[in-house]
Amino acid sequence: MKNAESLKQIYYGLDNVNINIIQYVAIVGSLLLFLFVLELVRRKKIKEQYSILWLFITLVFLILSFWRDGLYVVSRALGIATPAIAFLLVLTMGVYVILIQFSMVISNLAERNKKLTQELSLVKYQMKLKIKEEK
């Protein structure tokens, strides 16, 4: 009987957990993340245009950690059985959007890099030619 009890605890969550703790952790955590990103922008380690998505996502975290019922509302609205899964969804969507933005930035950089390389190599050729002519 005792075994069954402990199994139940493992599968259905622990009844005597103080869920206030995770709320504090979440609030402090997302606040720190938000401030961290802001600080990086202030120090010009991240450009403003690339920080917007990060700030937005950490802000969403912050809202969800204050607003306890938020995840229930989201999961109910989307037909998700557990709020934890709703959170996972919000998280992965956020990360996806940021990663896609990264791919865009990288592609743009790669294109410019190619152009620069080509132009620079051509200019170097012309310089060499000119030096040869002057000799």
Next chain:
Amino acid sequence: MKLNKILIIVPAFNESKNILNVLSSLKNENSDWDIVVIDDGSTDGTGGLTEQSGLASVVSLIYNLGIGGAVQTGFKFAKMNGYDIAVQFDGDGQHLAGEIPKILQPVLDGTADVVIGSRFLGKNAGWKSTYFRRLGIRIFYIINSVLINQKITDNTSGFRAYNKKAISFLAENYPTDYPEPEAVILLGRNGFTIREIFTLMKKREGGKSSIYGIKSVYYMLKVLLAIFLTTVRPKIKGD
């Protein structure tokens, strides 16, 4: 009549074994042609060797850009120096200098903007390849022919001639990675007339094809995706 300025663009990556033979065969064919070798960041001294030989101008890319980026540098060079016609000619010895006049003719006549030297036109028994390579080439043939309504049998051929209009267009827009089949679509979609002429080609002398194994699967997927997306993109406005 004004004489056409003709440039032979030779992209080369680590071709120190072949490059001088290739260049002298070009010079022997017609000494009026200007040649530019685009040394794509070679590490075997291809660029230096070519420069010393005095057979061609050498543009050395400061790092390896891949065939697309290298060939495009050639187009930029041609545009910058006011060439009327450019011929793309591989540095590995598989193209034959003696075949160049054949692909030049339609451009000189003004019957085509772009001419592709094809291994497959007509009943060509001179060129054999693996089953998968032929299958891939066949797929490109069908797709490209449908999409641009021009029959192109040899989409992967890098033996091509371009007129001034095409040079100027490609100097600004040229695909990277595996550019040949994509370039066909790009040109066709933007209203260029493409013609194919049967040309002989040699089997490669040294080295392996750059595309084999798992890379060939990636190659097919990448190129097919690029071809599809080039088709749905709007036409590029010229300058």
